[in-house]
Amino acid sequence: MGSSCSSTTSAVVVKTARVAPTTKRPPVTEEPKPEILERGGQHGTTPKTKDTGKDDVSIASIQSQVSHLDRTQDTSTSADTLVQYEKRPQDGVHVQQNNRWSSISGANSQDSIESLCKPENSDRTSTPKNTRTHVKETGSQTKKLRLSDQSKAIQNEGSKNNTIEAKKPNSTTASTTQLSRPADRGSFDKSVDKLNGDSAVDIEAIQNSRAFQNQATGSCEKLDKEKPNMKEIKMSANNTGMKSDEETGTDDKKGINSVPSKMVEQPEITRRLKKTELIPDLSVFKELDDYAKQTPEHAESSMRSLVDYLIRPTKSPLERIRVLFMWMATHVKYDVSGYVTGTTYGDSSPEAVFRTRTAVCQGYADLFTELCRLADIPCKTISGKAKGINYVVGAKFREASNHAWNAVQINGFWYLLDCxxxxxxxxxxxxxxxxxxxxxxFLTDPELLVADHLPLDDSWQLLEDPVSVEMFESWVLLKPAFFDLGLRMSDLSHSKARVPTKSGSATIKLSLHEPMSFVVHFKSFDGKKKPTEIKNCVLHEIVDMEARFRVVPPTEGKFRLTIFAKKGTSSGSHEFLLEYLIQCKIPKATSAPFPSRNGRTIWGPGHFLLDGVISGTSHPEAIVDVPEGDVKIQFEFESRMHFMCHFGEDSRWNEYVFTEPEDACATFYLRCPEPGMHSLTIWAKEDIGSTDGSYHKHCSYIIRCKKSKPKCLPYPKTFKTWTSGCKVFRPQNGHLASNRAVLFRVRWPKVVDVAVVADGKWSHLVQGSDDCWEGNATTGARGTSLHVVGKRDPNVNSYEWLLDYKVI
Known part of the structure; x- marks a missing residue:
């Protein structure tokens, strides 16, 4: 885990006289955050030496302050570490030995830095990141004793002497931490005040030096030995395991912006952010994503060169993680052949995966971890169970682990991702x-990722209430599209994958937050044979912004219910949403409970309502019960519409549906010639003032008729002239007895004459005060047709057909 030192600043450690045994505590990995020290509202600067131009801090001054502080501390309190910073020449690292400055050559600088990062009397080996400042930590680090206690003593002593009023700094931790740049480090170096004399102690300088030392020490912990502590995970980015300021009464944290001369107040990050909070707009990554996708070959000669190239345009740890993740997701392909055949995957080390650009999950995760290490990003490889391509819904896992993914740290908090x-x-x-x-x-919220990823170590779920293996196995199979569409498991009526039928059927419900459309597949599944599609066993409808899926298995057994979805109701591709396992012990007597619709499963007027075709209906549900053989369905709408109906299989019963259109509503009269379940499809198009246009919108009802009328007669046939305002009062049966005198009464707006034509005889009707036309006519001989006709222009002797009757 060691990395080469490329920084321009080193740290020289001056140890106090007292050294206590060290106590190990769980490490919290954080990136060192350089700070700006202010005094009197201005940035202090340190004079440069003549020979090297380095910022130099007086060792004697710090030692004198330490001895001054020792008098204020209890003798049982272990010593703190004081850190001294200076600019390092490019050829090595400056250290102080026996009050002399010496330079270690570049070849040995790594070993020297590693020795500085290892506390005395400790067997722990710490490996620093590629940070620009490294420190050595000495003294006791017990859980009950914190550096902030000494800072408090310093503040109290300073208050007594009235030398300095310590100012409370504002944290500048943001959702996207700025990259450490040489300019920032230089600003930090220049901001360290040179301590003057023995009487005045720069309290802020010591406090901030210790705060920075504590952060840098945290970065020296080995990530491989690190596990997240749930309490520490909830802490802010500036917290490294010590007591908070509220607990100790100290305020020793200051941040740095990219422009040191102008401090910008930002809210402190005290919790792990949701992805939408961390990244409100994904479009900000477009240029960075394209940059990663178009990485040239010369930049991929080594992992080091690749990382240097990828992070060049980045400005924050978040952007570094993004560009590395995008490169992984667009350049490394999955070893499908090795996975299918079950053969050994070969060398899956980061070096091998980087060379071959082919891997399984472990290779993906380990390579990403290595790239993050080179980019100074804390990263872990996590192993556990995952519901992948061969997962069978409702099944139990036979192996402890079958997948690997990653966790990365941003602002002191862990986030999850899967390359x-x-x-x-x-x-x-x-x-x-x-x-x-x-x-x-990418940076999936833990409560979402746990739907298909379960780590071996529960702490890496990053949840307050970890999910058990049994619960994980029992859940319905949810795919990324489910969450991308804004849905959550709480929107489902059934969170368990196995759904038993009751009385031969089961209904799954899904609450919607916006219009959506669905495609459903229902297949038999016995675990042995290949699943086969079963039609006409699922009724899908949308009622009051709730998608419903009623399943009626044809036989006893197990079945897969797979649902695909998309936003809106227009045409387009649907994505895999979720999957259930339906278990049926006692099936219904009927083998095909729902009418055939050529594989389509959507029923009811739900999408008519979502699309705004209609604004209301008397029957919002898909199944319409007809206990006495006839029923009336009404639609309400905002603009004028034309409707056309198809009833029964192959539209053979179209004459048993009659439509009466009005300006703001339409009424559909329906008679069932036979008992049973029949489909009624209503097509619609907007009335644009002409007969042009196609009926491209439609909805379908299931008419469930228990008993038909003894003599069920059809309605009269209508034509294109049958538009808004037309109505027939008598006769309403489409079949008339031969050679009978019949009273006709119809309403037909905007015509000047209406007549009944039977056997070539014209019987003109009389117009009443209510725009209705009324009169008697003889039906004529059997087997002929009777027509109701009218004309609109009094100057043109041309009549249009309105209604057609059959004479029997």
């Missing part, structure tokens, strides 16, 4: 891998 699943998908049948980036697996 493997973000890269694309595998085609098992052809043993090929298809690159297809999935945003869901």
């Amino acid at each position: 493997t699943w973000a890269a694309g998908h595998s085609d098992i049948s052809s043993k090929t891998f298809v690159f297809s980036y999935t945003e869901h697996y």
Whole structure:
């Protein structure tokens, strides 16, 4: 885990006289945060030496202050570490030995830095990151004793002498931490005040030096031995395990901006942020993503050169993580062949994966960890269970671990990601891998990732209430599209994967937050044979912004219910949403409970309402019960509409549906010629003042008729002239007895004459005061047709057909 030192600043450690045994505590990995020390509202600077231009801090001054502080401390209190910083020449690291400055050559600088990072009397080996400042830590580090206690004593002593009023700094930790740049480090070096005399102690300088030392010490911990402590995870980025300022009464934290001369107050990060809080707009990554995708070959000669190239345009740890993640997801393909055949995957080390650009999950995760190490990003490889491509919904895991992914640290908090699943998908049948980036697996919120990722170590779930293996196995299979569409498990009526039927059926419900459309597949599944599609066993409808899926298995057994979805109701591709395992012990008597619709499963007027085709309906649910053989369905709408109906299989019963359109509503009269379940499809188009246009919108009802009328007669046939305002009062049956005198009464707006034509005889009707036309006519001979006709222009002797009757 060691890394070469490329910084321009080194730290010289001056130890106090007392040394207590060290006590190990769980490490918290944080990136060192340089600070600006202010006094009197101005930035202090240190005079430069003539020979090297280095900022130099008086060792004697610090030692004298330490001895002064020792008088204020209890004798049982262990000593703190004081840190002295100076600019390092490019050829080595300056250290002080026997009050003399010497330079260690570049070849041995790494060993020297590692020795500085190892506390005395400790067997722990610490490896620093590629940070620009390294420190040595001495003295006791017990859980009950904190550096902030000594800082408090310093403040109290300073208050008594009235030499300095310590100012409370503002934390500048933001959701995206700025990259440490040479200019920033230089500003920090220049801001360290040179202590003057023995009477005045720069309290802020000591406090901030210790705060920075504590942060740098945290970065010297080995990540491989680190596990997240849930209490520490909730702490802010500036907290490294010590007591908070509120507990100790100290305020020793100051931050640094990219512009040192102008401090900008920002809220302190005291919790792990949601992804939408950390990244409100993903479009900010567009240029960075393109940069990673288009990485030239010459930049990929080594992992070091690749990282240097990728992080060049970045300005924060978040951007560094993003650009490394995007490179991984677009350049490393999954080893499908090795996965399918079960053969040994070979060398999956970071070096081998980087060379071959092919890996399974472990290789992905380990390479990403290595790239993060080179980019100074705390990163861990996590192993556990995952519901991958071969996962069977409702099944139990036979192995302890079958997948690997990563955790990265930002602002002191851990975030989860999966390079493997973000890269694309595998085609098992052809043993090929298809690159297809999935945003869901970048910094996924823990409560979402746990739906299909369960780490071996519960602490890496990053949840206050960890999920058990049994609970994880019992959950419904949820895919990234489920969360991308704004859905959550609480929106489901069934969170468990196994759904038993009751009385031969089961209904899954899903609450919607916006209009969506669905495609459903229902397949038999016995674990042995290949699943086969079963039609007409699922009724899907949308009622009051709730998607419902009623399943009626045809036989006893197990079945897969797979649901795909997309935003909106327009045409387009649907994405894999979720999957259930339906268990049926006692099936219903009927083998095909729902009418055939050529594989379509959406029923009811739900999408009509979502699309705004209609604004209301008398029957919002898909199934319409017809206990006495006839029913009336009404639609309300904002603009004028034309409707056309198809009733029964192959539209053979169209004449048993009659539509009466009005300006703001339409009424559909329906008669059932036979008992049973029949489909009614209503097509719609907007009335644009002409007969042009197609009926492209439609909804379908299931008419469930228990008993039909003894003599069920059809309605009269209508034509294109049958528009808003038209209505027939008598006769309403489409079949008329032959040679009978019949009273006709109809309403037909905007016509000047209406007549009944039967056997070539014209019987003109009389217009009443209510725009209705009324009169008697003889039906004519059997087997003929009777027509109701009218004309609109009194100067043109041309009539249009309105209604058609059959004479029997």
